[in-house]
Amino acid sequence: MGDSDATTSKAELDARFTELYRAHLRDVYSYSYYRVGNHHDAEDLTEQTFLQAYRHFERALRESGGRPLRPWLIRIAHNLAANFYRDRSRKPESAIEDAGVISSVHTTESLVEGREELQSILAGVAQLPDDRREALIMRFALGMDNREIARALGRTDGATKVLLHRAIRQLEGIVAAPEESQA
Amino acid sequence: MTSAAADFEALLREALAPVEPPADLAQRLELTLVNLTELAQEELEAWELPAMRDPRNWVRPVAAAVVGTTAGTALVLLRVRARHRARAAGSGSLRELAGRTLQDIAEETRRVLPDR
Numbered sequence: 001m002g003d004s005d006a007t008t009s010k011a012e013l014d015a016r017f018t019e020l021y022r023a024h025l026r027d028v029y030s031y032s033y034y035r036v037g038n039h040h041d042a043e044d045l046t047e048q049t050f051l052q053a054y055r056h057f058e059r060a061l062r063e064s065g066g067r068p069l070r071p072w073l074i075r076i077a078h079n080l081a082a083n084f085y086r087d088r089s090r091k092p093e094s095a096i097e098d099a100g101v102i103s104s105v106h107t108t109e110s111l112v113e114g115r116e117e118l119q120s121i122l123a124g125v126a127q128l129p130d131d132r133r134e135a136l137i138m139r140f141a142l143g144m145d146n147r148e149i150a151r152a153l154g155r156t157d158g159a160t161k162v163l164l165h166r167a168i169r170q171l172e173g174i175v176a177a178p179e180e181s182q183a
Numbered sequence: 184m185t186s187a188a189a190d191f192e193a194l195l196r197e198a199l200a201p202v203e204p205p206a207d208l209a210q211r212l213e214l215t216l217v218n219l220t221e222l223a224q225e226e227l228e229a230w231e232l233p234a235m236r237d238p239r240n241w242v243r244p245v246a247a248a249v250v251g252t253t254a255g256t257a258l259v260l261l262r263v264r265a266r267h268r269a270r271a272a273g274s275g276s277l278r279e280l281a282g283r284t285l286q287d288i289a290e291e292t293r294r295v296l297p298d299r
Contacts, residue, residue, distance in 0.1 A: 014216075017216070018216060021212065021213075021216060025204055025209060025212065026201055026202070026203060026204060027201075029202060029203075029204035029208070030201045030202040033202045034199065034202070039205065042202075043204075043205065043208050046204065046208065046212075047208075047211075047212065050212060050216070054216075117194060118194065118197060118198040119198075121194055121195055121198040122198050122199075125195075125198070125199070136195065136199065137199060140192075140195050140196045140198075140199040141199040141200065141201055141202070142201070143201075168188075168191070168192065168195070171195070172191055
């Protein structure tokens, strides 16, 4: 970002925000949905995320140094989700646990429905510690790379790589455990 | 990466497939961010000067002026209108209702546009 950004016109700013919104609406919604566990709250969270993003968009553009803004957007959603639980004093409902029930209209759940192995993976994801679950959502639902996830979570690239590795290993253990106990 | 690990990650990717936002959410946000700016602008332009002699007509153009500059400010209008409708049902006084609605506009504007 050069000096010209300091004088970016409002119209240009709005056009760029619209571009950002269109490019990442699905990312923000997916993240929100897997965090809060139902469509209603996911819609609220998505709306609030874009509202917050708009408030700080000009500064974010200035400070981004030309890097993609998706991690910044997801970080906003992450912070809002944390406030959401704190304000309402409740734990996340699990879209993951309820996946087969909530959403017959939903492509994702329709896909998962009837696939026991996928359902057990989703149930396992719900049991992970928050930071590991979030890292997996960012990697697999949003397709973010290590660097993007690191920026969204405020960690180093190395710490993020370790976090993802441990999350996957722990999840494999959780998924395998019931099968082993049945054997 | 072993093939078992690759298989597990493939399953994980399938289980955590991206979730499409409901169409009405996309439409609502799109409208909010893009079209209402134009609406507020048109409302301002369409407001004729003679009508402004009557103070009862000041609320709408003031709101339009407040929200007319950027797309995001349209959210102010949406939220104020929603609260206005809810309050109107329970309000006994038009004067009180108008006062609170104006206060809402100011508060929402401060919330939405602190950096602008």
